[in-house]
Amino acid sequence: MSSRVIEAGRNPPSPNEVVVDATNHVVGRLASVVAKWALEGRRVVIVNAERAVVTGDFNMVLNWYKARISEWLTHYNPEKAGPKIPRKPDRILRRVIRGMLPRKSRRGREALRRVRVFMGVPPQYVNADKVVIKGALLSIRPGAKYVTLEELWKHIEPKRYEEWVRARETWEARLKKAQGKGGGE
DSSP states (O other): OOEEEEOTTSOOSOSSEEEEEOTTBBHHHHHHHHHHHHHTTOEEEEEOGGGOEEESOHHHHHHHHHHHHHTTOOSSOTTTSSOOOOOSHHHHHHHHHHHTSOTTSHHHHHHHHTEEEOSSOOGGGSSSOEEEEGGGBOOOOTTOOEEEHHHHHHHHOHHHHHHHHHHHHHHHHHHHHHHHHHHHO
16 A cells, blocks of 8 residues: 655646545645546545544534534424535545535536545555645644544444444454455465
8 A cells, every 4th residue: 555645736646536545634625635636627536534634622623513413403304404414524525525616517516526535445446556645634743633534423423433333343354354265275
């Protein structure tokens, strides 16, 4: 698993498809670069979306996000009230990218179709070169406050988060078992 470091304002290395590892990337900075690349016509795949970070105090970020969710719910019909606020990390990141695109124009809709966001690394991208955007990385300093999208999701929807953790552990155990059988024969 290799990764390349490139400047945020520069063009990505491949004009066709760029695989970005979102680990330790600030969500807004990452989204602005990805939106630009998508508007230029490149396909962008983002892996490890749950490891992207939102800067700020944990309680402030969590309370702000919970307020966004709760202000649109109603008691009489919670499914039909207001916009649907995403809760899973891959959906949150995709919504941030959508906000940086002119989504009401044809060009913006086509650009959004070129963006794929995944939690973890799908099998087809395990061996792909992953791009790390230097300008979007979190500069970790003592006392810096930030929250990963995974931690945010864990506190917003604990049951779904636990289901995902169990499914991920099962998947990783199956992969290790399959690699053990394949290597021994």
